[in-house]
Amino acid sequence: MVRFSLSLSLLLGTTLVFAQPAAKPKSTSIKPASRVSKSSPVSLSVNLNAPIPLDPGVKIGKLPNGLTYYIRKNTEPKNRAELRLVIRAGSVLETDRQQGLAHFMEHMEFNGTKNFPKNELVNFLQSAGVRFGADLNAYTGFDETVYQLPVPTDSANVFNQAFQILEDWAHNATIDPSEVDKERGVILEERRLGRGAGQRMRDQYFPVLLNNSQYAKRLPIGTEEVLTTFKTETLQQFYKDWYRPDLMAVIAVGDFDEKQVEGIIREKFSRIPAVKDAKPRTEFTIPPHDDTKVVIVTDPEQPNTVVQVIYKRPEIKERTLNDLRESIKRGLFNTMLGNRIQELTQRKDPPFLGGYSNYSNFLGNLDAFTSIAVAKEGNVERAIRAVLDENARVKQFGFTATELARAKQEYFASIEQAYNERDKTRSASFVEEYVQNFTDKAPFTSIEFYYNFFKKEQEGIKLAEVNALVDQFIHNDNRAVIVMAPEKDKGKLPTVDQIIGFINDAGKGLTAYEDKTLNTPLLAKQPTGSPxxxxxxxxxxxxxxxxxxxxxxxxxxxxxxxxxxxxxxxxxxxxxxxxxxxxxxxxxxxxxxxxxxxxxxxxxxxxxxxxxxxxxxxxxxxxxxxxxxxxxxxxxxxxxxxxxxxxxxxxxxxxxxxxxxxxxxxxxxxxxxxxxxxxxxxxxxxxxxxxxxxxxxxxxxxxxxxxxxxxxxxxxxxxxxxxxxxxxxxxxxxxxxxxxxxxxxxxxxGGLPASDKAEKFKDLGIRIPAGQISKTVYKGVDPKASVQLVYSGDLTWSPETTTQLDALAEVLEIKLTEKLREEEAGVYGVGSNAAYSKYPVPRYTFRISFGCAPENVEKLIAKTQELVNDLKQKGALPADIAKFKAETRRETEVQLKDNQFWLSYLQNQYYNGDAPDEVLHEDELLKKVTVESTKEAANTYFGPNFIRLVLLPEKKSESGK
Missing domain, CATH: 3.30.830.10 (Metalloenzyme, LuxS/M16 peptidase-like)
Structure with a gap:
């Protein structure tokens, strides 16, 4: 999986792809503090020059070969652990001939290692109840590659083997040439999925935004030329150069014995030899520029006009307690400015479709203060002026004391909950902190320390201090402006000089912000209850x-x-x-x-x-x-x-x-x-x-x-x-x-108005059409296709029926992944999903979906139908049924300790009139899933009602060929 871009979905599903790389909020590793009473004393004894203390609940060690490890015992959820292998190497370290190979290497770790040949690693984990993709996963960024492995700890064999998997990833990947060639197709399909207006525009503005730095030249997905032509030896060289213990960390957080885990890590990872004369790990930077760089890009498939003004500045490294205090000030600033800009959407005629201003991490050695506006009716000037005027209003008049008081309350409340939940925090919430500590030296402190630190410092943070931040954030140098717009509006867009003028002229004729509040009870009259x-x-x-x-x-x-x-x-x-x-x-x-x-x-x-x-x-x-x-x-x-x-x-x-x-x-x-x-x-x-x-x-x-x-x-x-x-x-x-x-x-x-009148919904008669339907949509310029295959019909509503449908979906997805991805290398991912509802009448919908190359559509649909027919003739393999049962049981174990699960479950059971204790009988239902039952289910639910929906690129006219 590639991780490098930021996208937001707003406004009725319109996707707005913003120009900046994935922004990390400042101090994500430092938990904000909780609310305390106003009478809490401000300590004068805090030495703000002291380093931020690391959480003592974490054991950090380093092996003689240079590998770092983090271990934390945590019992939420019970009998589970979150394991990570972190490599402080990503796409930015690739040579020209290796573009895309950091990510390619991530894929190859799942295609064969010394102790888990071919697909055995995925098979083993699925059999233990670990889902591929949903649980077992990995991602590659510019500067790091991270492998994610959540595993049960109540099976000694599975838990020990999980560390063997981490060790194999670290230095035992086989990188078989035949597997490399098969995986090329999968990677190219992942790359294909990322194609579109956002990618085309990004390719134009990234070199400018990132000032032609190494980051601009090393997108993790790589180039098609390299991916299709590189030799296996080139990939092996990347693995040899960068997968080495001094650039590695093993992270283990979960319900286990810490000493035992430390012993396992020392035993397994000490076997990795230290690398002599290691290749230097260059720390790349994005050079500053004195001018304002403006890039205007258009695309025929870009639906909105989006403007970003990005004020880049050297990254703030949080190391001392004063840095921690400064991060709180930035958080308060972001909160107050965000609230003001949100208020602009509450007007009779809002100036934009969406917008915000925010200070956060950027990329490499930089942070950025970024202002973004999505123009309404393409009115770039009005949209960006509205956001920049709010920035300028802060610069001219500052925030108000009442805004700061509320922001502090919000800050308190958001973390008071974290403090109160400190013994119920899930393991997955901890691991990202340790990843950032290893990759970026970001400190992580305990919630207890941060809570007390905030109690001592928060009242001392004055309004003038927070107001002064705007002068640090907004400046004319090292500034970039990105405008993305529909191709059809190219002639209407302002010029570069006009855009710079909009920005430089912002803030004229402003008045101070008026903080309008209401100080009355939410209920003017108290209700008369009933017992x-x-x-x-x-x-x-x-x-x-x-x-x-x-x-x-x-x-x-x-x-x-x-x-x-x-x-x-x-x-x-x-x-x-x-x-x-x-x-x-x-x-x-x-x-x-x-x-x-x-x-x-x-x-x-x-x-x-x-x-x-x-x-x-x-x-x-x-x-x-x-x-x-x-x-x-x-x-x-x-x-x-x-x-x-x-x-x-x-x-x-x-x-x-x-x-x-x-x-x-x-x-x-x-x-x-x-x-x-x-x-x-x-x-x-x-x-x-x-x-x-x-x-x-x-x-x-x-x-x-x-x-x-x-x-x-x-x-x-x-x-x-x-x-x-x-x-x-x-x-x-x-x-x-x-x-x-x-x-x-x-x-x-009990005080709500009520009567004895009971209502029912009306059956509107909306059903998926019966029979066979085929529709092909021709839209888009990129050579990529989307496929949805839909079966539907009436259903006998019962827990046995829905369990059989769930089983059918899972065993088919396992087979589709093996066939379409691993064997055919024709897709990056494939989904098989069963949905069912009791109302207005019991119905089911079975949907199979994937993306692929247009020329492979018919072949992959045919392969899918072969697998469906195979299920109808033979039923599922016992091993695949066992994987479904293991995954379901493991998932339910965790869900039964989750409030959100219980709320949704109880609402569904009462809504459908089903037994509230149905979940307790899951094992009985799973026992009824057999080879024969999956065969019967396949013949029942893969019936005559079949809809084939395909998206293909637009057909070129004869004259355009």
Whole structure:
């Protein structure tokens, strides 16, 4: 897997690929602090010149050969460990003849090592319940290559073999020439997937943005010429030069005996000989420039106009306690500026589709302060001026004391939860800190130390200090501007001089920011509650059901999986299905438009400020067949969450100006997609319309659809959907005691309006069409294809049936990966997925999807059909069935200790009317998955209803050939 670019998806799925490389937030290895009382004393004894102390919970060692190791015992999740092998070498170290081989080497580690020939490594781990891709994975960046191996620790054999795998990766890769040649196709397919407008524009602006440095010349994916022609010896040389112990770290975090793990590491990795006369590991830099570099790039498949202003500056290395204090100031600055820019989208006529300003890591030896704006109707000047004016407003007037107080509260709250969860932190959360420590010397301290440090320092951080940062961030030298736009708008774009003028002239005629807040109760009138009148216990799964006097059902599952987390949800039948087509658009946007208004007396901006520093997230939704509430809250803020929930039910608020701005932005984004439709968008629209039987409710959203949205009607529909609480089931999962939660539930949920009227959804008759359908979309200039093969039909709803479908999907994906990727080298990845639902009627959808070269479409579809037919004739191999069972059991072990799983599971079980304790019978269901059952399932679900959907490049005209 390649890791090097940043992309964000905003605005109805429009993908905006920004110019900068993957930005790492400053101090990701340092955990922010928690909230403390205002009376906490500021210590005068802290020596800010002292180094940041490393977390004493981590054992760090170094072998005589130079290999570094990190070991931490951590019991969340139980019987699991996260292992990493980190190589401080990536694509930036390649020679001209090795471009792409750092990444190629990463692939080859899975294609044969001394102790795991061919595909045995993947087979062994799958048999132990480790999924390839989802669990077992790796990535290559500019400066490092990281191998990820999560494994169970309750099997001594599997755990020991996992370290053997790490050792093999470190120095025992076989790099067989025949395997190299097979893998070329897989790598080329991965490279093919990355092709498109973003890649074409990046190839133009990277040399300028990165000032022709080595980074600009060494994208990890490499060049097609090298990938197709390099000799095996060239790859072997890269492995020999850079896979050596002085550039390696082994990281182990998990539920194990630390001394035992240290002994295993010393035994296995001491066998790697130190390299004499090692090749110097050059630390490449990106040279500065005094001028402003401007690059304007266009592409026929770029849907939006995106402007970035990037102020590059030397990287801030965090080493001392003063550096740690400075990182807190930067975090406060980013928070306040981000909140201001977000407010601009709440206007009647927002100046852009999206934007932000932020200080973060950049690449190599640089950090960057980056301002980004996505222009509305292609208006570059208005978009970038709006963002830069906010930067300038800070420069001229600074932030306000109330903004800083809120930012500190947000900072406190975000980490207080981490501090409270310090004994429940998952192993995966730790390993990235140690990777960064090894690759970039980024320090990692304990949450306990950071918590106390913040308590001592946070009040001493004054407004003037934070305001002064803007002068450090914004400067005219070492500045780059990247404009990406649709090809059709090339003639409308401003010139380089005009763009520089926009930037230099920003900030004229500004006034100071006015921090408008509301200081009134969220609920003007307290609800009149109703008591619990009946109780039912489901002891097998630790669940209690309450029925309140107003008819509401509440399902509770107290857990100890987290110390500071309560998840909540509510669901009711109905949704947009109950409304005629003329009201469909108003209904589908009803919860969105209502939420944009805020709630009660609070508009959305005021509500956001009111909730600052509180760990509360509650949001309503209206779907097609149901409506409800989802959210999360820290126990200390539970009453605020309950008030917000009550308010969303009883005090919906409309804000016509904000809604007008939202709709204006959505229209503009959709029009961009229509004017410059991307191949992926066109194909996905075709898939949705086809699978939706061309139903009006499955058509792509168009700008004119917003003409059918009526705010008053949307608000009325929302009120109707949430008028009767007795038609809802509420769910609470997490850290609470029932007796403590009971008064709040009786007051706020018991106080909701309710009646004895029960609603059901309406079956709209939308089904995937029966029979055989084939559709080919011709769109795009790149030589790449996408394939989706869809089977569908009616279903007998039962846990046995859905388990057989899951098994069929997994065993087929295993075989598709072996055949299409490993043998044919025709795809990078292939998916096999079974989806099923009970409502409106029990149905299943089985989807197979992959990307490939256009000339390979028919061959790979034929290979897929061969595998499907093989399953129908013979059933699955026992070994593949065993892998499915092992993976499922291992996944469930972890899920049963996860609050989010339980919330989703309970909501689904009650929604479908299924047994709440079904999960406890998984082993019985898995025993029923056999060779014969997979054969029967294949014949049942790979039936006559088959849809073939293919995306191919646009056909060239005869004159263009």
């Amino acid at each position: 619990v009148v009946s109780e039912r216990s489901i002891k097998e799964i630790g669940v209690t059901e309450w029925t309140l006097k107003n008819g509401v059902r509440v399902v509770l599952k107290p857990t100890n999986f987290k110390n500071d987390q309560i998840l909540l949800g509510a669901t009711s039948f109905g949704g947009t299905s109950l409304y005629d087509l003329k009201d469909f658009q108003s209904a589908r946007f009803s919860s969105t438009l209502t939420s944009l208004g805020g709630t009660g007396e609070y508009n959305q901006i005021q509500l956001s400020k009111f909730l600052a520093g509180k760990q509360v997230n509650v949001f309503p939704y209206v779907g097609e067949l149901s409506e409800g509430i989802n959210g999360s809250v820290a126990p200390r803020d539970l009453e605020v969450a309950m008030q917000l929930l009550y308010s969303y039910f009883t005090q919906p608020r409309k804000d016509a100006d904000v809604v007008q701005g939202f709709i204006s932005n959505q229209r503009s984004a959709l029009q961009n997609q229509i004017n410059t439709p991307t191949p992926a968008r066109v194909f996905q629209d075709t898939v949705s319309v086809t699978l939706g039987g061309n139903n009006p409710r499955r058509q792509p959203l168009k700008p004119e659809d917003f003409d059918k949205v009526d705010l008053d009607r949307a608000l009325k529909i929302y009120q109707e959907r949430f008028a009767n609480a007795a038609d809802f089931t509420f769910f609470f999962v997490g850290t609470f005691k029932e007796e403590q939660l009971k008064p709040l539930i009786e007051k706020y949920i």
